[in-house]
Amino acid sequence: MSRLRFLAPLVAHRTRRPAIALFLVTTLGVGSAPIAASAEPAGSASVLGPSVARAGTTLVESTEIPGCADQVIEADGSAAEARELCSATLVTSQGPVETASAIEIRDEAASLGWSVAETERAAAAAASGAIRSRTWVQTYWGASNWERHEGRTYWDGSRAWVASYRGKTGRHVCHTEGSWAIGWVITPVRCTKPKAAAAADAYYRFDAQILFKGSPITLGVAMHYQMSRTGAVKQWKIGG
Known part of the structure; x- marks a missing residue:
């Protein structure tokens, strides 16, 4: 059954070819549970955890959106x-x-007006290879809704962060280029920039609403990308 049969009105948000999105999901495959980064021992265990891959990786999780099916059935929709x-x-x-x-x-550090002592402590940590980071892009695909957020997260063996710490500032941007929707109205709610802590959870919270057979279906979704102090990554979705 075509997804577009019951999607109305047809509203597009920052459209980029849906065919690309479908190809990505098909090519990467779909797992039944969160998948950790592939095991590849690398670097010092105090900085880079033993399960952290140096190379780029892809994590995939497939799920049913909680509360969505009940709304569809109440609107006289079928199980299919x-x-x-x-x-x-x-x-x-x-x-x-x-x-x-x-x-x-x-x-x-110079742009932030740090003292010489603060600057040298952070520079020494960098020189030892202790301050590491990686960029990431996380995408939620539900029906005809393709929503993205992206960023850069740092860690040093003691803390992970996005907000400024030890002379480095990460990045977290939500509802980014490449997000698109047909029939859905997307409302961004929150886009966090976690401070230095044992783990940095950069999450994007948004509401999504669609009209189905004359009845509104409303979902509240939160996408999480969490980096530990040793660079281990977890991803998950809450709500729907």
């Missing part, structure tokens, strides 16, 4: 229509592990 509308896939693509340089640290 509920499965079609309420299935979702979470795909996270990660870049390779990168190491910050002492020069980068000193440049950023």
